[in-house]
Amino acid sequence: MSLRRVLVSTAIWLAVLSFLPGAASAAVPRGFTVPRGIPVLMYHHLAPKEIASKARHAVVVTPEVFEAQMSYLKRNGYTAITTRDLASHLLDGGSLPARPVLITLDDGYESNYVYVFPLLKKYNMKATIFAITGMITDERRQFNPAVATHLTWAQVSEMAGSGLVEFASHSANLHFVDAKRRYGMDAVTPASLEQDLRESARAIKEKTGIQPVAFAYPYGYYRKAYKEAIQRVGFRVAFTIHEGEVRKGDNPMELNRITIYPYHTDLDRVLRARTCRFLPF
Numbered sequence: 001m002s003l004r005r006v007l008v009s010t011a012i013w014l015a016v017l018s019f020l021p022g023a024a025s026a027a028v029p030r031g032f033t034v035p036r037g038i039p040v041l042m043y044h045h046l047a048p049k050e051i052a053s054k055a056r057h058a059v060v061v062t063p064e065v066f067e068a069q070m071s072y073l074k075r076n077g078y079t080a081i082t083t084r085d086l087a088s089h090l091l092d093g094g095s096l097p098a099r100p101v102l103i104t105l106d107d108g109y110e111s112n113y114v115y116v117f118p119l120l121k122k123y124n125m126k127a128t129i130f131a132i133t134g135m136i137t138d139e140r141r142q143f144n145p146a147v148a149t150h151l152t153w154a155q156v157s158e159m160a161g162s163g164l165v166e167f168a169s170h171s172a173n174l175h176f177v178d179a180k181r182r183y184g185m186d187a188v189t190p191a192s193l194e195q196d197l198r199e200s201a202r203a204i205k206e207k208t209g210i211q212p213v214a215f216a217y218p219y220g221y222y223r224k225a226y227k228e229a230i231q232r233v234g235f236r237v238a239f240t241i242h243e244g245e246v247r248k249g250d251n252p253m254e255l256n257r258i259t260i261y262p263y264h265t266d267l268d269r270v271l272r273a274r275t276c277r278f279l280p281f
Helices: 003-017 063-075 083-092 111-123 153-161 190-208 224-233 267-275
Strands: 033-035 040-043 079-081 100-107 127-131 165-169 214-216 237-243 255-259 276-278
Touching (some): 083 237, 190 224
Parallel strands (some): 040 255, 165 214, 214 237
């Protein structure tokens, strides 16, 4: 490639970069890669290696992997945002910080309090927990990472009060598959579905003082009737388990996420594969 073509190509790509969220103030990652969208990371339960390696579910990560990823995000200039920030950006034209990332955890396991919360404080990162509110009680249990117990309301209040943890809905009691192999949101009447969504939002508002604006579909399964009910209840954005980043113009009721697996020890590689593009020079 001639020097003139290199210079022209560079100028074009610098112009493109200027329109990316936060690009003007963020250094380009090594390898000439730039974000194409906003990464939304999806975690679930955390457990020590000896338990995580034998877990029935393939999405159990160790506290060490989670910490390494928080450290990576901090070192590389990412700023953790909330679902409220993202909704404002997508729907109202709100601005985002340089290199935004949304950290989400599904289900509301107590490991989020035991392992995740201290690390969020250590690295000053925010996260959103999509809680199954019907599984949260006032009963204090003995924490056992092998059993994957759920949060208590006292823990929810403490985490929300820190300003680092936002709570959103994963339904109140619809995260199940019945004997007919129907997902919970299909196994109830439309009226019961909407009632469940309202109960979940009410519980979160009552316990945290903040009205949730986001919903994560149980098992990632959704259809038109769900989206309509979610919007009627007042949720502004909803998340699937489709792999990919979030971009301006995406359907706010069908937002992508990036599932984090135990073998994702190199977050840089994960983000490159899903949210970056290689500059052609």
